[in-house]
Amino acid sequence: xxxxxxxxxxxxxxxxxxxxxxxxxxxxxxxxxxxxxxxxxxxxxxxxxxxxxxxxxxxxxxxxxxxxxxxxxxxxxxxxxxxxxxxxxxxxxxxxxxxxxxxxxxxxxxxxxxxxxxxxxxxxxxxxxxxxxxxxxxxxxxxxxxxxxxxxxxxxxxxxxxxxxxxxxxxxxxxxxxxxxxxxxxxxxxxxxxxxxxxxxxxxxxxxxxxxxxxxxxxxxxxxxxxxxxxxxxxxxxxxxxxxxxxxxxxxxxxxxxxxxxxxxxxxxxxxxxxxxxxxxxxxxxxxxxxxxxxxxxxxxxxxxxxxxxxxxxxxxxxxxxxxxxxxxxxxxxxxxxxxxxxxxxxxxxxxxxxxxxxxxxxxxxxxxxxxxxxxxxxxxxxxxxxxxxxxxxxxxxxxxxxxxxxxxxxxxxxxxxxxxxxxxxxxxxxxxxxxxxxxxxxxxxxxxxxxxxx
Amino acid sequence: xxxxxxxxxxxxxxxxxxxxxxxxxxxxxxxxxxxxxxxxxxxxxxxxxxxxxxxxxxxxxxxxxxxxxxxxxxxxxxxxxxxxxxxxxxxxxxxxxxxxxxxxxxxxxxxxxxxxxxxxxxxxxxxxxxxxxxxxxxxxxxxxxxxxxxxxxxxxxxxxxxxxxxxxxxxxxxxxxxxxxxxxxxxxxxxxxxxxxxxxxxxxxxxxxxxxxxxxxxxxxxxxxxxxxxxxxxxxxxxxxxxxxxxxxxxxxxxxxxxxxxxxxxxxxxxxxxxxxxxxxxxxxxxxxxxxxxxxxxxxxxxxxxxxxxxxxxxxxxxxxxxxxxxxxxxxxxxxxxxxxxxxxxxxxxxxxxxxxxxxxxxxxxxxxxxxxxxxxxxxxxxxxxxxxxxxxxxxxxxxxxxxxxxxxxxxxxxxxxxxxxxxxxxxxxxxxxxxxxxxxxxxxxxxxxxxxxx
Numbered sequence: 001x002x003x004x005x006x007x008x009x010x011x012x013x014x015x016x017x018x019x020x021x022x023x024x025x026x027x028x029x030x031x032x033x034x035x036x037x038x039x040x041x042x043x044x045x046x047x048x049x050x051x052x053x054x055x056x057x058x059x060x061x062x063x064x065x066x067x068x069x070x071x072x073x074x075x076x077x078x079x080x081x082x083x084x085x086x087x088x089x090x091x092x093x094x095x096x097x098x099x100x101x102x103x104x105x106x107x108x109x110x111x112x113x114x115x116x117x118x119x120x121x122x123x124x125x126x127x128x129x130x131x132x133x134x135x136x137x138x139x140x141x142x143x144x145x146x147x148x149x150x151x152x153x154x155x156x157x158x159x160x161x162x163x164x165x166x167x168x169x170x171x172x173x174x175x176x177x178x179x180x181x182x183x184x185x186x187x188x189x190x191x192x193x194x195x196x197x198x199x200x201x202x203x204x205x206x207x208x209x210x211x212x213x214x215x216x217x218x219x220x221x222x223x224x225x226x227x228x229x230x231x232x233x234x235x236x237x238x239x240x241x242x243x244x245x246x247x248x249x250x251x252x253x254x255x256x257x258x259x260x261x262x263x264x265x266x267x268x269x270x271x272x273x274x275x276x277x278x279x280x281x282x283x284x285x286x287x288x289x290x291x292x293x294x295x296x297x298x299x300x301x302x303x304x305x306x307x308x309x310x311x312x313x314x315x316x317x318x319x320x321x322x323x324x325x326x327x328x329x330x331x332x333x334x335x336x337x338x339x340x341x342x343x344x345x346x347x348x349x350x351x352x353x354x355x356x357x358x359x360x361x362x363x364x365x366x367x368x369x370x371x372x373x374x375x376x377x378x379x380x381x382x383x384x385x386x387x388x389x390x391x392x393x394x395x396x397x398x399x400x401x402x403x404x405x406x407x408x409x410x411x412x413x414x415x416x417x418x419x420x421x422x423x424x425x426x427x428x429x430x431x432x433x434x435x436x437x438x439x440x441x442x443x444x445x446x447x448x449x450x451x452x453x454x455x
Numbered sequence: 456x457x458x459x460x461x462x463x464x465x466x467x468x469x470x471x472x473x474x475x476x477x478x479x480x481x482x483x484x485x486x487x488x489x490x491x492x493x494x495x496x497x498x499x500x501x502x503x504x505x506x507x508x509x510x511x512x513x514x515x516x517x518x519x520x521x522x523x524x525x526x527x528x529x530x531x532x533x534x535x536x537x538x539x540x541x542x543x544x545x546x547x548x549x550x551x552x553x554x555x556x557x558x559x560x561x562x563x564x565x566x567x568x569x570x571x572x573x574x575x576x577x578x579x580x581x582x583x584x585x586x587x588x589x590x591x592x593x594x595x596x597x598x599x600x601x602x603x604x605x606x607x608x609x610x611x612x613x614x615x616x617x618x619x620x621x622x623x624x625x626x627x628x629x630x631x632x633x634x635x636x637x638x639x640x641x642x643x644x645x646x647x648x649x650x651x652x653x654x655x656x657x658x659x660x661x662x663x664x665x666x667x668x669x670x671x672x673x674x675x676x677x678x679x680x681x682x683x684x685x686x687x688x689x690x691x692x693x694x695x696x697x698x699x700x701x702x703x704x705x706x707x708x709x710x711x712x713x714x715x716x717x718x719x720x721x722x723x724x725x726x727x728x729x730x731x732x733x734x735x736x737x738x739x740x741x742x743x744x745x746x747x748x749x750x751x752x753x754x755x756x757x758x759x760x761x762x763x764x765x766x767x768x769x770x771x772x773x774x775x776x777x778x779x780x781x782x783x784x785x786x787x788x789x790x791x792x793x794x795x796x797x798x799x800x801x802x803x804x805x806x807x808x809x810x811x812x813x814x815x816x817x818x819x820x821x822x823x824x825x826x827x828x829x830x831x832x833x834x835x836x837x838x839x840x841x842x843x844x845x846x847x848x849x850x851x852x853x854x855x856x857x858x859x860x861x862x863x864x865x866x867x868x869x870x871x872x873x874x875x876x877x878x879x880x881x882x883x884x885x886x887x888x889x890x891x892x893x894x895x896x897x898x899x900x901x902x903x904x905x906x907x908x909x910x
Contacts, residue, residue, distance in 0.1 A: 033769040033771060094765075094767070094771060202772070212734075213886070215854075215883055217856055218853075218883075219750065220755040220785055221740045222739065222749050231689035234687075280664055281810065281812060305765040308758065309759050309761065309781065311762040313488065313489070315612060315781065315783065315819055316549060316759060316760070317759060317856075325682070328671060330672055354736060355737045355739040357736060363769065364770055399672040400672030401772075429669070
């Protein structure tokens with residue numbers, strides 16, 4: 001029996017305990033965006049640190065940042081062997097709308113092949129898949145490579161403090177490769193390596209009218225309703241084709257190559273599969289790009305939230321004093337979040353009428369990232385997937401944003417291998433988030449192979 | 456000393472007590488739109504009924520409706536003399552946004568010439584002005600006319616149940632004239648008789664996309680964002696001139712006559728005064744009509760509320776499952792709320808894209824009303840104002856809607872005299888609602904003269 005096989009046997013025998021430990025981790029309501037949950041976020045960091053210590057990781061510590069702490073740990077007893085940095089985040093999204101959850105969001109509930117809970121798929125389950133793989137090797141033999149851990153607590157709020165934290169600690173996090181299981185897979189049967197991530201620029205746009213709410217009967221028709229003015233501004237941000245109209249928005253967008261069109265056409269993500277996954281009556285977006293290209297290679301501008309006036313039950317005949325929209329752009333090479341901020345401000349300058357005043361706030365941003373797929377790390381991952389799934393992985397660009405990937409590339413000089421067991425129908429960021437347990441188990445096996453492939 | 460002078464002397468002597476009693480009435484949080492306040496609404500009805508009994512009104516009772524009760528009372532001891540119906544409402548608007556109030560909304564606070572509180576101006580203060588006038592005559596001599604009272608508890612929610620209540624009790628409310636002090640005045644120095652009120656049709660428009668919130672990074676660009684779709688639909692409801700685009704919306708709108716243009720031009724409500732009252736950087740609306748005509752003679756479509764996705768602090772990268780707008784139209788002769796409902800539905804049918812589904816709910820409606828100014832009642836009011844202010848009242852159309860006025864006209868056959876001490880800068884429906892005390896006192900005096908003028 002090989003060392004990898006021994007570790008995999010151990011992992012299989014301990015699946016029940018692994019699920020129990022994951023449920024404990026999930027139980028901690030580590031919602032990073034909401035200050036009311038600050039103590040819970042800290043508690044989750046503490047839990048992860050304790051767990052690393054328990055499986056034999058050394059120098060474990062909570063490192064303060066401008067916000068929630070980063071959990072560090074290492075195991076550096078293989079001089080000469082490569083060092084793998086394991087990235088994860090222990091924070092989760094809010095649970096609203098809570099009434100749509102079929103099980104309590106922080107009580108992990110197993111139904112059939114799925115474990116339901118906030119943070120199960122995104123990404124406490126993925127964190128534990130790597131940690132369980134490490135434990136399985138540690139407990140059955142000698143670890144083949146050196147290890148470092150970086151678990152952050154602000155991924156769901158755009159890794160707000162990572163940009164100031166990382167430069168201060170760039171030697172500590174130096175490594176030959178970063179295993180980042182936050183990117184998910186196309187399906188349970190199709191192991192996936194993500195080589196491109198979009199960046200993010202997240203804004204609040206405020207429109208102000210009268211200094212106080214007015215009676216709509218007395219002043220309607222003479223005052224530009226701020227909710228209407230905001231709607232008019234939002235409506236103008238896309239043309240009829242779904243193309244974004246911010247001035248200069250596409251100037252630095254890399255043209256999609258024919259090769260990329262061909263590669264993407266081979267992916268199983270078709271219009272049909274998008275319709276099925278989303279449940280909408282019809283798809284939307286730029287007609288000259290396939291849905292897979294629209295979510296991977298093209299930038300977007302989405303309305304994440306709208307608020308104005310009376311939103312309770314019944315009727316209130318108010319002409320609201322103000323209106324607010326949360327608007328975020330997903331960015332692709334070679335767009336720059338700071339430039340997009342300027343473009344949005346320029347759009348408002350050009351289009352906002354004189355009947356209102358306005359304000360654009362940048363809430364957070366993260367750069368796009370493209371991984372070099374011809375590295376030892378990516379090859380070790382590909383081979384591990386092939387061993388477990390008996391098929392080569394798919395390579396794709398992904399629509400999401402993981403701020404730390406570009407920062408590790410630019411600040412520390414480490415390439416990331418973007419993988420993970422999160423599936424497109426896992427309802428991440430939505431009610432009834434779930435994780436596919438068979439995929440979770442297969443990922444543990446694959447990560448065990450990966451560590452041995454790296455040596 | 457005439458009977459009127461005796462009553463006025465009594466009113467002046469009792470001003471302090473009147474203010475104390477009004478503060479008690481205000482203290483009761485009778486927010487009709489919010490079910491949590493149901494007991495308080497009932498309590499306010501009870502308070503008003505008790506007060507009527509205390510000043511000598513007979514047959515006082517709370518009459519059940521489909522919602523909040525109507526307070527009835529009468530004094531019918533002058534056979535042969537006319538009967539005046541006194542209308543009022545004891546319900547108030549919600550107080551949100553509560554943080555903008557400078558004093559507790561239900562603790563009446565006198566500062567200088569103003570009494571600050573929710574319901575002070577709209578319209579517990581106006582109700583008490585009539586009731587105090589009645590008391591002052593009752594306590595100092597013989598009442599010159601017969602009296603009936605109708606205080607409703609659902610004016611702020613569009614008199615939802617009045618349309619079924621009134622036909623059942625039309626004999627009870629028969630009268631020669633209705634004194635309705637819910638219409639306010641143009642300024643403290645300009646007593647005003649409102650001869651036209653706009654109607655109302657209040658809707659909720661819902662736009663539905665995916666059955667659950669989606670991750671904006673994974674699905675943005677392929678799914679039509681419901682918040683964006685709603686914004687696009689709202690933006691299309693007015694053209695660049697501010698004219699409403701619902702199909703057929705203006706078909707039954709009466710053309711503004713040259714006479715009306717001339718009369719309105721004489722009113723002191725200018726662009727300058729609207730700018731001052733509203734505090735907006737520039738006015739808005741149909742250029743071919745003056746602001747006074749836009750709020751009085753032209754219909755409007757206003758966004759009263761907007762809600763979609765994440766509206767809390769910070770960022771959540773969600774593609775919302777749905778979006779909602781509260782939209783209300785103010786209607787003028789000869790528009791019909793039921794027709795406007797159909798026009799909005801037709802607009803949605805014609806403009807909503809196939810990428811979303813939608814729903815239009817009619818929350819409430821009330822018809823427009825035009826009062827005949829050549830009646831004894833209106834003449835008695837005009838003469839009373841002239842006595843107190845030493846100038847003739849102004850006649851205007853008003854932008855607001857008081858559902859009961861048209862219903863009393865159509866169902867019971869009673870014309871209303873629309874007056875009141877509410878001023879344009881009283882912040883009704885807004886934080887820091889206030890009532891101008893000198894105008895309140897003058898209105899009591901005027902109502903005393905009015906009753907004697909009616910005999």
